[in-house]
Amino acid sequence: MYQVIARKYRPQTFEDLIGQEPVRTTLENAIRTGRLAHGYIFAGQRGTGKTTVARILARCLNCIKGPTAQPCGECASCLEITAGNSPDVIEIDAASNRGINEMRELRENVRYRPARDRYKVFIIDEAHQITNEAFNALLKTLEEPPEWAVFVLCTTEVHKIPNTIASRCQQFSFRSVQFDELIERLEYIAKQEGVDADQDVLAVIANAGEGSVRDSLSALDQAIACCGKTLRVDEVRVLLGVFAIDSLQAIADAVREQNGEKMLEVVQELDRTGQSLQHFCRELARYWRNLLVAKIAGKPTRLIAASDREQQAMVGIAGDFSEEDLTRYLQLTLDLFKTLQSSLQPRLHLELGLIKLVQVGKLQSIEEAISRLGADTPLRASAPAPRTGIAKLAPSGGRTSSAAPEPRTPAIPAARTVIAPERKPDRSNGPSVKQNTGDFKTDLHAALTELGMKMSADAVQHADVRTDGAEVVFTTAKTFLLGLKDAAVARSASALLGRPVKVRVEIDANRTAPSGAAPGSERKETQMPVDDNVTERALSHPGVKRFQELFPGAHVRAVRNLNE
Ligand SMILES: Nc1ncnc2c1ncn2[C@@H]1O[C@H](COP(=O)(O)OP(=O)(O)OP(=O)(O)O)[C@@H](O)[C@H]1O
Ligand SMILES: [Mg+2]
Ligand SMILES: [Zn+2]
Known part of the structure; x- marks a missing residue:
């Protein structure tokens, strides 16, 4: 028997x-x-x-x-x-x-x-x-x-x-038995039974037991009963309902590429082949966990229950993410799993959960961002919006979100909400081209007004504007210096001109601000008697510059001379 x-x-x-x-x-x-x-x-x-x-x-x-x-x-x-x-x-x-x-x-x-x-x-x-x-x-x-x-x-x-x-x-x-010991045992038993099974198959079988030796041995039984004396990894995976690591890898790729569409395709495929979405979610959580461990260890480790070849791949993929990223993905996936357990519409919830992974994107710490400023990495004013076209919020806690499609040269993130252009004009990308009148000064004024940069818009209105090579030169009263030095001016000007330009302000001592140039509270700031020298120094201070680069939406409202 x-x-x-x-x-x-x-x-x-x-x-x-x-x-x-x-x-x-x-x-x-x-x-x-x-x-x-x-x-x-x-x-x-x-x-x-x-x-x-x-x-x-x-x-x-x-x-x-x-x-x-x-x-x-x-x-x-x-x-x-x-x-x-x-x-x-x-x-x-x-x-x-x-x-x-x-x-x-x-x-x-x-x-x-x-x-x-x-x-x-x-x-x-x-x-x-x-x-x-x-x-x-x-x-x-x-x-x-x-x-x-x-x-x-x-x-x-x-x-x-x-x-x-x-x-x-x-x-x-x-305790549950170490993965490599279990593999060794499975290998020994397979040999005794005259069964051909490579490391990948054994890894699948070992994992199927989820820490129980008995369950792994039952999986081996099942595999032999089904596939005979030669166990092929794809067949055994299907038999045991294990997802190919490829489909999990596709999720990691989609997150890295900020590709919501790819996510939805994975779900579609799971649904089409009748796979359990819950089970997939659980496997995905395990996959993030493994990537996190691979990231921390930096090399294959006993802590990951996977064959050496798979582990090498994981170490490579983990290199594209930070520990914090992977931790967040793991947390989100665990939350998603919990949701799926009681969901009447698992597919919708899975889609929603995976899209969320795309949206949270990859985080950059302020420290990282600043250190990148030090290196001469090309700066980008803002991150491209995710393909899903849904607003992406930078979480609080001193971290900003970047949705760069190319992981190795991440964009300098926008600290504020990045909204996909098709929904609303993007604050940090300047005005939409359709509304232009063709007159640079008028367009710049309009663009800044649209962005809500009243002070800067006023300043533009009260200045003579000309372009000089890679510079836009404003000639105006010193009162308007602050408004023109706002990073938004340079950005909007660059967007309008279709090339990167810097802002230069020439102070015309003969000019004075017309009364009523700026309404309400703005007026006080605009007309604040600023010492050019102090303002210039403050605005050219490296710390202030870094801030303006890091938070393109931010603007300096006033400069106070603390000596006074
Ligand atoms: N540590 C182990 N080393 C080798 N084989 C093991 C080990 N643990 C379990 N097995 C294999 O799994 C089978 C079941 O093990 P066992 O009945 O001792 O588990 P158990 O801990 O009593 O489980 P349960 O809690 O379900 O009763 C064994 O017949 C043996 O083939
Ligand atoms: Mg027992
Ligand atoms: Zn005896």
Whole structure:
């Protein structure tokens, strides 16, 4: 009869066990030194070896050559424990025998000496399922156990074991097994079974278990049943419902390229092929997590459950993002997963969530942006709007958002809202060309008015304007200096002229500001008696310049001489 791989390859000795080193060493030492406890709790994730180790312990104790940490595997006791019919090793499934009667029976049983062997070992599986009454009955036994009794309580939910019980037992935690150890085990088993499987296939199979060795072995069973003696990675992926790393990579590409359309295509494809959108979302979260780890480690690491080849690819992709970016994507994807779990319209929510990833784009810290200013990276006035055409807000907290399509030379971000041109004129990109009259001064005035830059618009109106090579020269009264020095003037002028120009202001001492040049509160500022020298110095201060470059929407409203 066919025996499933998980059972066929259940470790019979500590040597066969993978992972769980602390458990193994402690138990081996206890056996060697004869310091055995009467009660053990084996706690931890399912399929990681709790029942297996309980049986190994039973063999160690009852092997004819024992007690020994290396049971012979040949004596009646060893063989019977393996077969599950040893008279002195009693396995109780608490899931179905959880009541007081079973525990009373067990108490009775404990009182009798072992039928043949040294110890009576009681392995209680799913121990957290025992009822309170039954636990009380068990407690009595644990308080005064006969010398031959050993209890092993196995559970995935150790917090459900009452303290009274737990405090009388030695507790061991079973951890999920390291990926590479699991791969090695799978490789070994595949070889024993005469099955051809490369590292990528094994990685897929190992991952399918989500930390449970048993589940990974079941996946291997399934793969062999379906694909025969040669396992092909694409076939196994489909079989196990694992998404090709390519489709996850497509998401990362779309985020990097700020390509909302590509996102929607991925969803379309998932829907078309009938894949679970929730499952995809979960895989995506795992993918961001792996990229984040790859980013932090900078090289393949044990912390990522993927083949070396896949890890190399991840390190490459992670290089295009910052740790903060990846952290945010992970958070957003986890939020999305939560939403999807209760969503009646998962496709809509998935689309929305993925578009959000595009919109948040990539962040640049102020520090990064400033340091880039230091280097002679070409500056761009503002980030291009995302293709989705939806407003992109720079989050608060001293960080600004940039939606540069080319990751290696990110644009200097706009601190204010960047709005796609088709919806509203973009503040930072100057006026739309359609409205131009052809007269530069009039157009510039109109553009600044439209941007809400009243002070600058007024200043333009009260100046003579001419172009001089790469400069626009304003001749005006000193009152208007501030308004003209606003970065928005140079930007709007550049946009109108279709080439980058700088602003130069020539002060005409004969001019004075006409009264009523600027209405209301603006007037006070506009007509504020500014010392040209102080203003010039303030505006040419590198700190102020950096700010103006970093926050193109910002403008200097007034300069005060602190010495006065
Ligand atoms: N640490 C391990 N080393 C090698 N094989 C393991 C290990 N853990 C589990 N296995 C494999 O998985 C199968 C199931 O393991 P086991 O029954 O010990 O898990 P468990 O922790 O008791 O799980 P559950 O909580 O579901 O009862 C074993 O037969 C064995 O093939
Ligand atoms: Mg078990
Ligand atoms: Zn033996």
